[in-house]
Amino acid sequence: MEVVYDEDKFVEMALYIAGRLQDDCVGGATKLNTALFLAEFTNLRRHHRVISGCEFQKLAQGPTPRQFLPVRIRLTKSGEANLVIEDFLGRPHHRLVPTRFADLSVFSDDELKTIEDVLTQLAGMTGTQVSELSHQEPGWRLTEVGETIPFSTAFLDCQQVQTPISKQLSKSVAEHYGLEPRSSA
Numbered sequence: 001m002e003v004v005y006d007e008d009k010f011v012e013m014a015l016y017i018a019g020r021l022q023d024d025c026v027g028g029a030t031k032l033n034t035a036l037f038l039a040e041f042t043n044l045r046r047h048h049r050v051i052s053g054c055e056f057q058k059l060a061q062g063p064t065p066r067q068f069l070p071v072r073i074r075l076t077k078s079g080e081a082n083l084v085i086e087d088f089l090g091r092p093h094h095r096l097v098p099t100r101f102a103d104l105s106v107f108s109d110d111e112l113k114t115i116e117d118v119l120t121q122l123a124g125m126t127g128t129q130v131s132e133l134s135h136q137e138p139g140w141r142l143t144e145v146g147e148t149i150p151f152s153t154a155f156l157d158c159q160q161v162q163t164p165i166s167k168q169l170s171k172s173v174a175e176h177y178g179l180e181p182r183s184s185a
Helices: 007-020 029-047 068-078 109-122 127-134 138-142 151-155 164-176
Strands: 056-059 062-065 081-088 091-098
Touching: 007 029, 007 068, 007 091, 007 109, 029 056, 029 062, 029 091, 029 109, 029 127, 029 151, 062 068, 062 127, 062 138, 068 081, 068 091, 138 151
Parallel strands: none
Antiparallel strands: 056 062, 081 091
């Protein structure tokens, strides 16, 4: 599968997701990086194409876009975003804060829906929770720290992950039909 990196699209996706995470007290680097990863891989699974084609490397906290650092530097130098370092329980919390709205016209309707779905599923989750979620991805498990996570791993079978929203929906459906919800191990 040939993947072409589209930096303009990656910039707009990073700005859009970072903007959406501004009101999330745990919307720092880990959550931003994981949301970018999940958007790319989810779109690939759903529509058989990536959004921006940025590569992700396996790092301790989760997948990180290889192209993110130069993009972040470019955005902060141009004034399109600021890097804010906040105190979060005595630890530094790095947050990309856009100073302009993302240009959503670069995305297809399917791509925007995928990004929105990912953000909805990650809502209310901490950086640790999204990191653990990313560690359930086959590509994460099959690569070594520092290696690129192959896009082809998006299609490998993996155990169904449960987010707080999917757990809530499962419980609601089970209660509606008088069933015992399955325990999430």
